[in-house]
Amino acid sequence: MSRDMFEEKNIVPMAPVPSEPFDSDDYIYEIKFDGMRCIGYYDSGVALRNRANKDITALFPEFSDIYKQFRHKCIIDSEIVVLNRGKPDYSRLNKRRFLSNSMHINLMSKRIPATLVVYDILYYKDRAVTELPLIERKRLLEENTVEGGRLAISRFVRGTGTALFEQVVNQELEGIVAKKIDGIYVQGRSRLWLKSKRRQDMDLLLCGYMEGKGFLFCDDDLNYRISIRNVDKNTFDFLYKYIIEHRTDNSPLRSGPMNLKGAIWAKPELYCVVEYMQEMESGYLREAVFKGIKMD
Amino acid sequence: MKTSWKGSISFGMVYFPVNVYTATSGSDGVKLNYLHRKCHSRIRYKKFCEACNVEVSQDEIVKGYEYEKDRYIVITDEDFEKLPIKSKKVISISHFVDEDEVDPIYLDKAYFISPGNFSASKAFELFRRAMRETGKVGIAKITLTSNEYVAMIKPYDKGGMLLYLLYYSDEIKKIEEITELNYNVDIHNNELKMAISLIDNMTGEFDIGQYRNEYQDALKQLIQSRIEGKEVVSPPEAQSNIIDLMEALKASVEAAKHARTDSSGTGKEKSRGKSKGKSTGNRIRKTGTEGRKPAAGENDTGELAGVNAGVNTSTKTKSGGKRKIL
Numbered sequence: 344m345s346r347d348m349f350e351e352k353n354i355v356p357m358a359p360v361p362s363e364p365f366d367s368d369d370y371i372y373e374i375k376f377d378g379m380r381c382i383g384y385y386d387s388g389v390a391l392r393n394r395a396n397k398d399i400t401a402l403f404p405e406f407s408d409i410y411k412q413f414r415h416k417c418i419i420d421s422e423i424v425v426l427n428r429g430k431p432d433y434s435r436l437n438k439r440r441f442l443s444n445s446m447h448i449n450l451m452s453k454r455i456p457a458t459l460v461v462y463d464i465l466y467y468k469d470r471a472v473t474e475l476p477l478i479e480r481k482r483l484l485e486e487n488t489v490e491g492g493r494l495a496i497s498r499f500v501r502g503t504g505t506a507l508f509e510q511v512v513n514q515e516l517e518g519i520v521a522k523k524i525d526g527i528y529v530q531g532r533s534r535l536w537l538k539s540k541r542r543q544d545m546d547l548l549l550c551g552y553m554e555g556k557g558f559l560f561c562d563d564d565l566n567y568r569i570s571i572r573n574v575d576k577n578t579f580d581f582l583y584k585y586i587i588e589h590r591t592d593n594s595p596l597r598s599g600p601m602n603l604k605g606a607i608w609a610k611p612e613l614y615c616v617v618e619y620m621q622e623m624e625s626g627y628l629r630e631a632v633f634k635g636i637k638m639d
Numbered sequence: 640m641k642t643s644w645k646g647s648i649s650f651g652m653v654y655f656p657v658n659v660y661t662a663t664s665g666s667d668g669v670k671l672n673y674l675h676r677k678c679h680s681r682i683r684y685k686k687f688c689e690a691c692n693v694e695v696s697q698d699e700i701v702k703g704y705e706y707e708k709d710r711y712i713v714i715t716d717e718d719f720e721k722l723p724i725k726s727k728k729v730i731s732i733s734h735f736v737d738e739d740e741v742d743p744i745y746l747d748k749a750y751f752i753s754p755g756n757f758s759a760s761k762a763f764e765l766f767r768r769a770m771r772e773t774g775k776v777g778i779a780k781i782t783l784t785s786n787e788y789v790a791m792i793k794p795y796d797k798g799g800m801l802l803y804l805l806y807y808s809d810e811i812k813k814i815e816e817i818t819e820l821n822y823n824v825d826i827h828n829n830e831l832k833m834a835i836s837l838i839d840n841m842t843g844e845f846d847i848g849q850y851r852n853e854y855q856d857a858l859k860q861l862i863q864s865r866i867e868g869k870e871v872v873s874p875p876e877a878q879s880n881i882i883d884l885m886e887a888l889k890a891s892v893e894a895a896k897h898a899r900t901d902s903s904g905t906g907k908e909k910s911r912g913k914s915k916g917k918s919t920g921n922r923i924r925k926t927g928t929e930g931r932k933p934a935a936g937e938n939d940t941g942e943l944a945g946v947n948a949g950v951n952t953s954t955k956t957k958s959g960g961k962r963k964i965l
């Protein structure tokens with residue numbers, strides 16, 4: 344027999360398409376958590392891959408025994424989150440994702456341990472189950488999983504997307520995902536899954552730094568969009584170093600406010616993901632937060 | 640892997656782009672900081688000018704060369720820029736030599752080299768294979784940021800090529816200066832035979848993987864246990880369980896849903912349902928446990944309560960039911 348999806352380990356996680364929240368009994372609704380996507384391969388061990396199929400097993404020693412919580416060999420789709428007062432905290436997760444020193448990883452895995460929220464099963468015992476309808480996969484997932492410890496099964500509701508979204512907004516969580524109840528598991532982007540986020544993403548180019556204002560970002564047309572000051576130390580060091588290494592004498596901006604004199608400019612080549620609450624008519628992004636370097 | 644830098648390899652008529660990666664990660668060793676014994680704060684180094692009696696910032700510092708005691712020639716950035724640097728970002732191979740001609744003492748830091756882009760792969764592999772067949776390695780000059788190096792380039796058995804920065808000959812100390820080596824002894828043939836058989840007895844295969852830095856391991860162990868010991872005094876923030884959050888949201892959404900369907904009759908009931916849904920949400924935000932209670936009163940939430948009970952056992956909650964969701 345040829346190598347199956349468990350051995351190959353090159354799954355492209357299913358990705359939702361943006362949508363407004365809605366109500367339909369053809370869909371179940373789940374909380375979208377602000378974390379790191381994780382496809383986990385579990386048999387008598389653990390192999391974890393992120394969205395880009397990078398091996399992240401060594402980053403999360405707290406999951407090294409988690410295969411014992413799955414009754415049979417399986418591939419599980421999930422989100423890795425790090426909690427802060429009961430809610431996923433992306434900046435805390437960021438403290439975990441860039442570590443390379445094994446002792447530091449061990450230490451942080453104890454100080455701010457991650458939680459694995461599982462929500463789909465792609466492989467069960469000896470075969471792929473991606474062609475099963477979602478609701479059957481959910482049932483299989485529940486049967487196969489022993490919840491507890493660092494492992495949680497994602498809860499879902501049927502039909503009431505707008506109400507869940509309202510709750511999610513109240514709780515300041517990332518958003519919801521609507522999933523077609525009879526949908527198969529598709530690798531990559533699919534309309535069978537629809538996401539509604541409380542906040543929006545935008546890809547912007549890092550173009551400079553200014554004391555007091557923070558990092559400066561522009562869009563593809565080189566129009567100034569936003570400055571972001573509040574980033575953690577690792578991110579700061581990385582972005583600042585990038586700017587110094589790609590420094591240019593003149594502003595690359597085509598348009599922007601006058602008060603950016605004294606900024607250090609950089610060639611606008613590094614795409615970053617900036618999350619924001621609302622885009623104002625002026626182009627200003629309300630409550631913008633730096634989310635990370637765009638990987639793909 | 641993150642590239643250290645991008646450049647090109649050139650020799651004769653050949654020229655192709657390459658990426659260079661550091662091949663060694665340094666040590667995974669423990670980094671310790673200096674602290675003030677009294678208060679355990681970090682010791683910082685300050686840059687200080689004794690003549691002016693002030694602390695100076697980075698942009699007040701220039702480089703100088705001491706050509707005689709206390710006399711300096713200042714060298715500015717512009718001066719540096721004027722220096723002739725031919726091989727910037729180019730690994731220019733001047734000639735090839737047999738690999739065993741290069742004494743390992745000259746090897747400094749190792750780098751991996753890969754083709755700089757897809758179309759360079761052929762030239763790269765051709766060059767790599769040719770070196771392999773001939774057993775030759777390339778000797779090249781490179782300039783990195785502020786210094787010029789000699790380097791050796793050789794094919795790597797596991798794919799790609801290796802680049803070693805080499806020490807210049809004047810950077811290698813002279814072994815002749817070690818006087819204990821000026822000895823005179825006689826060795827008998829039997830003695831030599833015995834020594835050789837000793838070595839033969841202990842000959843094995845080279846496997847670097849079987850060696851561990853036991854000192855570092857022990858140091859890590861020590862630090863780890865200190866931290867864990869310390870955490871008893873100042874525990875990390877209590878991890879409330881994400882299951883609680885999901886259950887609470889689910890329960891409140893379903894409570895609202897039931898309230899809506901139950902109350903589709905009279906307007907009075909409907910308004911009651913609405914306010915109920917809303918207040919559930921509010922309560923969840925504040926108290927959690929109490930917030931779920933009204934939901935548990937709804938007809939189909941007994942199951943949820945059951946799951947919650949299961950969760951409670953796995954969550955380290957303090958008694959008294961004051962567990963917080965948020």
